[in-house]
Amino acid sequence: MERAGDDCQAELVSLKVEVLSADGARVRGATVTGTNVSSNVSITGVTDDQGISTAINESLAPSAVRVVATAGAKVSPPQQVEWLCDSCNCQPEPATLQLQLNP
Structure with missing residues (x-):
């Protein structure tokens, strides 16, 4: 029985981004923007x-x-x-980013 398509995720894979203040505290309500460097989307x-x-x-x-x-x-x-893609989904590399705001 062929099950090749069954392993694909229906949901989009997301990048986890943690935003910290200059002193290391987590920042609630910060805006995070990801821009594709080729398409500018x-x-x-x-x-x-x-x-x-x-x-x-x-x-x-x-x-x-x-x-x-x-x-x-x-x-x-x-x-x-960078997004590493296979036939089903793309995975972010790194999977988690930590962004620190300038003081």
Whole structure:
């Protein structure tokens, strides 16, 4: 019995992004934006009570994605994520990003 398609995930794979203040505290309500460096398409999300956003997902793959966080006038340095794709889904590398806002 052929089951090749059954292992594919129906949900989009997401990147976990944690946003920290300059002193290391988790930031609730920070805006996280991921932008595909080839197409310039972007996804934006907001961090939850734990300072985490999972809004950026594999719909931006397969190109590299530049990720940045902002909270008010504070901005994090951008980081880049690569998406490694197989026949079903794409996985972010790294799977988790930690962005620290500038003081």
